[in-house]
Amino acid sequence: MQKINLSIVLFIILLATPNIKIGAQAPAGYGLVWADEFNDPLTTDGKPALRPDKGDWWYETGGGGWGNNELQYYVAGTTTFYNDTLAGINDGTLKIKAIKRKYYGMEYASVRMNTSNSWTYGYFEMRAKLPGGKGVWSAFWMLPKNFQSWPLDGEIDIMEYVGYDPNVVHASIHTQAYNHKIGTQKTSTKTIQNAENEFHVYGLEWTETRIRAYVDGELYFTFSNDGTGNKNTWPFNVPFYLKLNLAIGGDWGGAQGVDTQIFPATYEIDYVRVYQKNTALNNQKEEKSFESNFNRVSNLLQISFKDKCLHHLFVTDMQGRVLADFSTTNSMMEIDCSAWAKGIYLISVESGKQLNTQKFINY
Known part of the structure; x- marks a missing residue:
């Protein structure tokens, strides 16, 4: 024993x-089903622990702009040639970093992480301190497990933050009928204090009937299912993965240019947690x-x-x-x-x- x-x-x-x-902001009736607290100790040689060592995450890698003309190359936690740690865990937090370094033809290197698990409905929460400065674009968001086509398959943005607009966070959904490419996106913003210097809690409740986003427990975005059964307006009835990433530049993040003096930029995450309704667990x-x-x-x-x-x-x-x-x-x-x-x-x-x-x- x-x-x-x-x-x-x-x-x-x-x-x-x-x-x-701090206590979670999960609605009543929800129980924790998955979490990464990022409490790993340093390695035996004193270096930050890495993800996805527990198998809870996998890295998406590559450059090419990622559909948004972004300037970074996403690496698998560390840079192959330079041994830079861009997704390290120490002092109880995950620190995703973006650095200014030419890498496979791109001007910057950073990280994009995807959970190994996926969920249909639940309450999803992150506590984080956001990177600042012109050109950074951090996100906590979701795409379908069986993703094939954007925007038809849907996207849920729990939190997005562009550094040129300090202390303003965004929550959005994207579908075939509602997306920024055709000017019909469904989104809301919330101004908070010290987003870059203090930790805040970003949460989203997703049910069969609506999607609602919160900051520090305060509701600021709601999108409701129209009940038509039309995938063009509500593709949110299948499993979705969670994602963390720090992009540089791009159509939105780089709309006012990139300040090259801000690097390395750090996106610091205290935890990521997933809750689902207790009735689902008990049954x-x-x-x-x-x-x-x-x-x-x-x-x-x-x-x-x-x-x-x-x-x-x-x-x-x-x-x-x-x-x-x-x-x-x-x-x-x-x-x-x-x-x-x-x-x-x-x-x-x-x-x-x-x-x-x-x-x-x-x-």
């Missing part, structure tokens, strides 16, 4: 402190991949896994704070809950392609 050592217990206690991780038909039992006397949460494989486990409280996040191949393990407040918690375990969530009560 695996036991978490004292250092991990202390790490869990720190994560439980509200000042370390899963597949056999559970794990069993849990809370021992009140010893304050130990005991977990046993059905199959022998890699299990990714995380525990959250009902405010969305992640108290434990790690992977194991052991068949059993225990978590010391003595430092946790009394209340209801969610245990989520991803085993292969199966995700199960259970509740337990610390009483």
